[in-house]
Amino acid sequence: MAGSTFGTLYRVTTWGESHGAGIGCVIDGCPAGLPLGEQDVQKYLDRRKPGQSRFTTSRSEADRVRILSGVFEGQTEGTPIALFVENTDQHSKDYSNLKDVYRPGHADLGFDRKFGFRDYRGGGRSSGRETTARVMAGAVAAKVLSELGVTLRAYVRSIGPVVCSPDRMDMAHLPESPLQMPDAEAEKQAEAYLNDCMSRLDSAGGVVECRVDGLPAGIGEPVFDKMDALLGHALFSIGAVKAVEIGDGTAVCSLAGHEDNDQFGIAEDGTVRRLTNHAGGILGGMSDGGQVVIRAFFKPTPSIAREQQALGKDGKVHALRIRGRHDPVIVPRAAVVVECMTAITILDLMLRNMGARMSSLKDVYL
Template identity: 45%
Template sequence: MNSFGQVFRLTSFGESHGRGIGGVIDGCPAGVEIDLEFIQHELDRRKPGQSKITTQRMESDQVEFLSGIFEGKTQGTPIGFVIWNKDQHSNDYSNLKDVFRPSHADYTYQKKYGSRDHRGGGRSSARETIARVVAGAIAKLLLRQVGISIHAFVYRVGEVELKKSYQELDLSLIDSNIVRCPDAETAERMIARIEEAGRNHDTVGGVIQGVVTGVPVGLGEPVFNKLHADLGHAMLGINAVKGFEYGSGFDGTRLSGSEHNDVFVKTESGIRTKTNHSGGIQGGISNGEDIYFNVAFKPIATLLKEQQTVDKDENETLINPKGRHDPCVLPRAVPIVEAMAALVLADHYLLRKINHL
């Protein structure tokens, strides 16, 4: 189960401390112009060591394309790519070989497969998401041709929450600060909260909000591949994600039906809705309004402090992990959320084209 998507399909490979991470994209149409600088920029937004509030592992994360692109355009053939690992400190994990870190995949991987790569979590490491960011960048380039744009930003860190809706924000400012919140005052308080967690050798979670604009009516399938269900599938497959909601989400349960219904109106540009509690999706199909959603990330499970656990022989013991880790995953997860949304939207865009042949 290392593949994602139906028509626009990514298969990823590699481990955190192996030779590299890579993937194969199948189903991308021919003729998509490939902007290598844009793809590398997306990887740079995800890479470690980019600021004082991220892990200090230093990786250039330069992508190398192996196939599927000729003279700057996709060929309709499989696109192979790889990013080589350069700065693994595998010895930092030698003391974890025989113990299970709390809230990690160590125990479940061991029980499922009978073995595991203890170096940085192996395949369960968030470093695997590099492949998703590359594929998502190409999906963004495809979607750009039809006017679909995707933005994500940090909405909450711990108890520090952005008090504005996305319509009130200038989303071009997302990358204007290291926490990727498009409101400068809130961003400073978020950074301070992350730095506090780091000083205490602890971690902090939060919420990333995603916004998709320019979506035409009709993306999504009516039953088992509803657009919001596939978005939820994509987001819940990201490391450390614990929740997904779209539109009014859980807050909508506090409203009455008459308050929550999105009334249709006729405008010069066609049928629209007065409100958008539906989050741009009705009956699993896009209705032409903005799609917006929230993704909840837990505090990262790796703490640089002593914790109780058990070893592979089921003996109780203590661990004191070493290594270089983020005190908060959110700033580097923004491009991952965007990438997964792009993969879903590109997939459904191509499905719709097939259905209309």
């Protein structure tokens, strides 16, 4: 299967299926000398793993990471890093009724038409469980970025019609938030909305926002490999993402030029800085030194228990009720996936940027 590798210098290849032996990734291009242990990766996996609240799938996976290669005596060796998580709670029989039908809202039909074969147990390679590997690779990327003073944090901005209020947002609330919302009042409203969805055997979508701080200006490329283009590639590669925005996103089309331009001014401490951040920290495909703000829009979970009309392999339409354990909303668990794909993209661009100037080469080799 082509398309399972992402990145140029920091290259990530993911492998595994939802109901296979496990999920893993291989990272090529991580610099040697990075202090790295399984606990550095595990804290990210713990944010993604299932079964943490009544609003996530009841599939009980510990998602304990194992570092198989690339680390010696607590430091990266500069060689490929292999990371692995075992699948331990597969209920493959729950999917037996899907063998001969294509589920609405899923990749079943396209996968079968492309390969002439599909793993119908939980979606196989198209399952959201594949993102476990992305989180492992992103955790390592985030550790490298933290050594460079770059920090990232993703959170749920909205679920269904419920949107966090900027005036009430408190990032300190996230560790205790089952929905990964930094607005306690909005979270209560979202819980009520989800309870209603679940009572109707339905699901909800939402928006994940990620903010990146400490990124210097000039990271990215000015033509095809623009930072926003590659971030779009990274986030659109996450299953269920249907739109991506940078900064004000689609709202900029209703602004006048003088309103959209992030003009400069003198701050109270005497430093020169931008007065606004409509661009979301990216201009001309490169970071502008401000906070990078990116949002991923997720569709509702397509696996729902209510009856739907599905296409069968026999070419007929069949009534289908999907069994199994599924998230009524995926954005709480998807937040860390967005954060990790953002980290992978930015680290790759920072590594590529080291060759942009002769002075940088001389700093390394002379």
